[in-house]
Amino acid sequence: MTLTPDILRSLVAKALATRPQEMTCDECGPHLDRFAEVRLAGRDTPEALSLVEAHVAECSCCQEEFEALVTVLREVERDEAPWWRRLLPS
Amino acid sequence: MLVRRRPSPDRSNEEWLSALASDGPEAEAALADLRPVLLKALRITIAPRVDRGADALAEDLVQDALLHVRDRADQFRGDARFTTWAQKVAVRIALSELRRKRWENVPLDAVVADPPSAPEPAADAVLEEAETVTLVRRLIATELTDRQRTALEAVLAGMPLDEVARRLDTNRNALYKLLHDARLRLKKAFEDRGLTADDLVDMAGG
Numbered sequence: 001m002t003l004t005p006d007i008l009r010s011l012v013a014k015a016l017a018t019r020p021q022e023m024t025c026d027e028c029g030p031h032l033d034r035f036a037e038v039r040l041a042g043r044d045t046p047e048a049l050s051l052v053e054a055h056v057a058e059c060s061c062c063q064e065e066f067e068a069l070v071t072v073l074r075e076v077e078r079d080e081a082p083w084w085r086r087l088l089p090s
Numbered sequence: 091m092l093v094r095r096r097p098s099p100d101r102s103n104e105e106w107l108s109a110l111a112s113d114g115p116e117a118e119a120a121l122a123d124l125r126p127v128l129l130k131a132l133r134i135t136i137a138p139r140v141d142r143g144a145d146a147l148a149e150d151l152v153q154d155a156l157l158h159v160r161d162r163a164d165q166f167r168g169d170a171r172f173t174t175w176a177q178k179v180a181v182r183i184a185l186s187e188l189r190r191k192r193w194e195n196v197p198l199d200a201v202v203a204d205p206p207s208a209p210e211p212a213a214d215a216v217l218e219e220a221e222t223v224t225l226v227r228r229l230i231a232t233e234l235t236d237r238q239r240t241a242l243e244a245v246l247a248g249m250p251l252d253e254v255a256r257r258l259d260t261n262r263n264a265l266y267k268l269l270h271d272a273r274l275r276l277k278k279a280f281e282d283r284g285l286t287a288d289d290l291v292d293m294a295g296g
Contacts, residue, residue, distance in 0.1 A: 002203065003203060003226075003227055003230070003243070003246070005223050007246050008223055008226045008227070010246075011226070011230075011242075011246060011276070012226060012276075012280060012285065012289075014273060015273045015274075015276040015277045015280060016277055016280060016281070016285075016286075018270065018273040018274055018277050020274065022270050024263050024266050024267060024270075025251070025262050025263045025266050026263040029182075030165070030167055031167075032178055033169075033170035033171075033174040033175045033177075033178045034167075034169045034170040036170075036174060036178070037170050037171065037174055059251065059266060060245070060250060060251065061185075061189075061250050061251045061252055061262060064185055064250075065178070065181055065182050065185055068134075068135045068181045068184075068185060069174075069177060069178050069181045071134060071135070072130075072131045072134045072135060072177050072181060073174060073177070075134050076130065076131075076134075076177075
């Protein structure tokens with residue numbers, strides 16, 4: 001693989017933004033369900049979940065799992081909504 | 091025609107946990123209620139990521155997801171809906187399987203750059219764009235351990251952490267820590283050499 005300038009730029013930005021203490025995947029995982037419900041509800045991320053949000057922004061696997069879970073919740077919510085609500089603009 | 095949709099089973103978190111912890115018909119009924127919930131989560135997750143066979147793969151994985159949920163129900167923290175937690179388990183199982191299938195024939199050395207030849211010292215004045223790129227490449231080669239560099243380059247190439255970890259005989263959590271340490275080393279190296287956001291703008295323009 002060639003480390004192109006674009007890839008390196010992204011790496012430098014991430015490295016410079018690295019904090020001494022970060023949540024790991026094992027620490028983040030137990031909070032993803034709560035975080036997904038908060039996101040689905042359209043609420044701001046509470047302070048208690050700020051480290052979860054930071055980890056999700058950095059870890060591609062946790063990010064993919066979080067976004068997939070939000071998609072699941074959104075589709076289930078849509079399917080279970082009363083028929084008249086599905087006619088309203090989202 | 092109005093299609094009736096089956097709503098999610100209406101149980102409280104405590105009722106789910108109690109039922110799954112019991113033996114006999116109550117646990118069976120809870121698992122039977124949970125099955126369509128997990129199957130739907132699996133289908134929604136898999137369908138956009140494969141060309142065909144999403145339903146079959148979801149059916150293949152649903153039993154595994156049910157067993158995970160039943161066996162790990164004591165890990166549920168209770169700060170979300172139980173079904174959300176169970177859906178999270180199913181999503182992770184689905185994505186792990188998809189990652190494994192997608193990357194199973196890709197060896198690590200196919201995505202990792204060859205070790206650089208003897209690096210040239212960087213200029214200590216204002217760096218030109220190309221020199222900045224050279225500097226960053228040199229720092230990756232000199233500041234990181236071989237294992238850190240390999241892991242970092244594989245992730246930069248798009249290989250999921252799960253799959254990099256499998257190839258390095260470790261796990262995703264330990265790999266994340268390794269990469270975090272690598273980023274901290276690079277951060278210090280960049281800061282020591284005065285590499286700032288302004289240099290990034292230069293690189294973006296190049």
